[in-house]
Amino acid sequence: MPNYLFTKAKTEEPKKHGDKMQKMLDSGRLNFIVKDVENDDLLESPNGRLPAFDALYAVDGTQFYIMPVKAFKQIHKALKPNGKLHFTVFRKREACPSLYIAQQTAEKFIAEEDKKPHDDALTCGPGPFSQVWPDVLSDQLTIAGFTDITFARFDSPMIIGRDIEEALLFTTSMGPAGEAIRLVEEKSGDAAKEKREQIMAELRKTYANHVEHRLNIHGEMVKGVYLPSSTWTVSATKPADAPVAAVLLSTDTTVCAFWSFSISKSSLGAVVPMPTFPDSVITIA
Secondary structure, three states, X not given: OOEEEXXXXXXXXHHXXXXXXXXXXXXOOEEEEEOOOOOOOOOOOOOOOXXXXXXXXXXXXXXXXXXXXXXXXXXXXXXXXXXXXXXXXXXOHHHOXXXXXXXXXXXXXXXHHHOOOOOOOOOOOOOOOOOOOHHHHHHHHHHOOOEEEEEEEEEEXXXXXXXXXXXXXXXXXXXXXXXXHHHHHHHHHHHHHHHHHHHHHHHHHHHHOOEEEEEOOOOOEEEEEEEEEEEEEEEEEOOOOOXXXXXXXXXXXXXXXXXXXXXXXXXXXXXXXXXXXXXXXXXXX
């Protein structure tokens, strides 16, 4: 069963992401393709046009799309009729201390007069909490042509780093937390470095209370910084009578695709149960 990993991380090499992925590459079970899901034809490849997919997966990636409807339309085009889209997105920030704690900590250091009018907005565009509302996300998927849209809630501790420093890098480099830290530095002038260190020191103390060993899906004990997280597992279907673009349709084996907005060492280990085919799940270890 061929698997395809789409990513925008053009500078990353798949071999850097663990033995399991490398073994899949070596065996021919995984093909690594650089694509921009919003703008590129997912079925075009260096070796010719790919068969349309039975299923496409994303783990916490769609929330970073700049134009989600456009991206979902591209995904819709790449699926066979009756093809399935499965993906996860974070729920509201209050349900995800794994990411929200960093933002809350940074915001303590922003003076009231320096706060912007929409600093407390639930989302400010692409970011970890941009698709927390099922009704909005359902509308986006419907506009893109999907039907049978369902949401299943899943709550679980999330590993945000294999150690405290990796957790700091992960949680302060993206989304609202990163923006809050940049604002602190911008308004602190000569004291910017000191303020940043104060934020990091407080986060280190917080994360130190959440270092533990947990069993992963492979039965291995993994040490890391674990904090509560809550996600939606979203499923949608391309209708059987949907128009088919000029694509190849595989007639023998199921073609699955697993794509990611990006891959980074700091995001390793987050495990979310999803509807999957047996060989289509890639755990980067």
